[in-house]
Amino acid sequence: METEDLPKKRKKESSHWWEGDQEDQSSIKWMSLEHHGLFFPPLYQPHGVPLVYNGEPIYLTPEQEEIATMWASVVGTEWETKEIFRKNFESSFLKILGENHKIKSLNGCDFKGISMHIESQRELKKLRPSEEKKTEREAKQKIIEEMGYAIVDNTREKISNIIVEPPGLFRGRGQHPKGGNIKGRLAPEDITINIGKRNKVPICPLPGHSWKFITHNNTTTWLAFYEDPELSFSSKKYVYLSAASKFKGLSDKLKYEKAKKLKEMIDEIRADYNKKILSDSSVNKQLGSALYLIDKLALRVGNEKTEDEADTVGCCSLRVEHIKFEKNHQITLDFLGKDSMRYFNTVQIVPEVYNNLKEFCKGKEKENDLFDLITAHTLNGYLRSFMHGLSAKMFRTYNASISLQQQLAKFKAKNQSVEEKVQFYTDANREVAILCNHQKSTPKNFEGMIEKLQEKLKEKLEDIRILEDHMKFIKTGRNSVDTERKLPCTEENTKKALAKAKTAVKNMEIKLKMKDDNKTIALQTSKINYMDPRITVAWCKKNEVPIEKVFAKTLRAKFIWAMYAETTWEF
DNA sequence: CTTTAAACTTAGTACGGATACC
C-alpha cells in the first residue's frame, strides 16, 4: 500500500504498539473512538417470476417473493433435501404467505422458474465486460476506503466488515435444529453503535431511519452489534476492527505469551493432574483424566449446549457412546466436535486414565456424560489455580506451537530449494492441523483431478521407458525404438532427457501424494489461530525462506507484531 | 452455587480474481 496516495486527513496508521511495553492490560480499551457506522445490503428487487404450485403459477407479493427466492437459491444443493431445513423453512414460509393462501405445503411448490431466473442473472453478471466489473470493484473499494476505517485514539484502523448480514436462510452446520429459519432484513433500528463520548455520531445511511442506540462503552472493543429479532435463538453479532488492528494484534500477542508461560509450567501441571488421576476423590479423578485428554489430544473443553444447537461435544461433554475401549490401553474416540466435524481417533493412553475412563462408564447409559461430575467451568477453575487467566483452550495453543517448533527444529539445511523448504514447513504445519483436527471437505471434482494427474504420470513413465530403450539402441545399435516421438540423437542428450523425465516423475509423485494427504486437512486454521507466528518468522529468517512464501498478505498484516522475531527466537 | 449472557476467538465454506496451463 502506498501511503502517500491516501487522503490527507488520514490519521497515522498503525502505532507500532508492539515495540513498547504491553503489560498494561487495564479494562479501558480506548479514549476516543470514531467511525462511520454500518451499511446495509441493497433492498430486494422483485423479479415477478411466479412460483408454480401443483402446476399453477402463483404470483407473490414482493415480501413473499423475497422469501421464495431465498429457497430457490438453495434448490439443487444439499440444503434442499435436509429434513429439518425443509421443515423449518416451510413453516416460516407458510406463515408469511398467510392462513388463507393457496399454497399449503413446500412439497407442492416448484421453484424451478425462480432458480433459473437467479441462475441467468448470475450468468449475466459474470458475462459483463471486464471494464464494468472493474469499475464496480473500484467503487466498492472506494466505499471501504472512505467508510471502512475507524479512528481509535488517533490511529486509523480497518474495520472487519461494515455491511450488516443480508437476509437469507440460516445455514447451521450439521444437524442444526434451527437450519432453514429465515434471517430477516436488518434495519438501523436493530443496530447499537459504540463510539467515544466526544465523537461524532455516525450518519445513518438509510433516510428516515435511525440507530437503535448509541453507547460509549470504552471497556469493550466492538464498534457495533445487532441481533436478528426474528431469529430468537441467534446470538449477538459484533462488529470489530480487522485482524491487523492493535486491539486484535495485542490480544493475539498476549495469547501467545500466555501459551509460552504455560510451557514454563507444563511439567508442574502435568505432575499435578497425574496425581489427581490417582486421587481417591471421583471429582479429582475426572478433572485429572479430562485434562489429560485435553493436553494429550488437544481436545476442546466442551461446554454444555442447549437444544437449539447442533448436538456436538468437546472433552467435558463427551458421552459414554463416544468412547470405545480397545486392547493395549487404547481408546477410540468418535464424536462430532465444533462445526459438526467428526473426531475419530484411536490412541493409546496411560493405563491409569484408561482404567479411570472405564470406571466412569460403569453403570451408565450410552447417552450419559462420561465426565458427569465436572464441567468446562470447573475444569477452567482448576486451571486458574496454576496461573492467572489459564484456561483449557490454551493447551491447544501451547501444543500446536510447541509441536511446530519441534518439527521445524528437525530441519537440516543442505542446499534445498525454497520449494523444498516450504514443503518441509507445510509438513510440519500438517502435523499440527491433524493434532487439532482441522478439516475441510474434499474439493469438488477431486477424483477427476487426481485421475488427470495420474494420467500425466503414466505418460511420463512411458516416456522414460522409451528413452531407456532408445539408450540401449544408441549403445548397442540393435532394436531401434519404434515411436512417433522425437528422440535425442546423442547419448549425452538422451541421458539428459532421461534425467529430466525422472525428476518430473518424482515431482509429480510428490505432488500427487501431497494432494491426497491434504485433501481433507485444513492447514490455514492452525496458521491463523494456533501456531505462534514468531516460530515461523524465526525459522524462515534462519533458513532464508521469504516470509511471503508461508504467510499470505493478510497473515503478514495480522502478524505484523511478529515480523521482528530474530533467528534465535524461541517459543 | 447455577444460569445467563456479553464479548471475544476459532472455524469451515462460498466465491471470485489470479495464475497456471494448454
Place this chain on the structure above:
DNA sequence: GGTATCCGTACTAAGTTTAAAG
C-alpha cells in the same frame, strides 16, 4: 487467449471464557 485450477478473502457460524445475575 481461453479455460481449469489455485488461492485469498469475505462471510458468518460456532465455539470458549468470564463476569454478572438469579
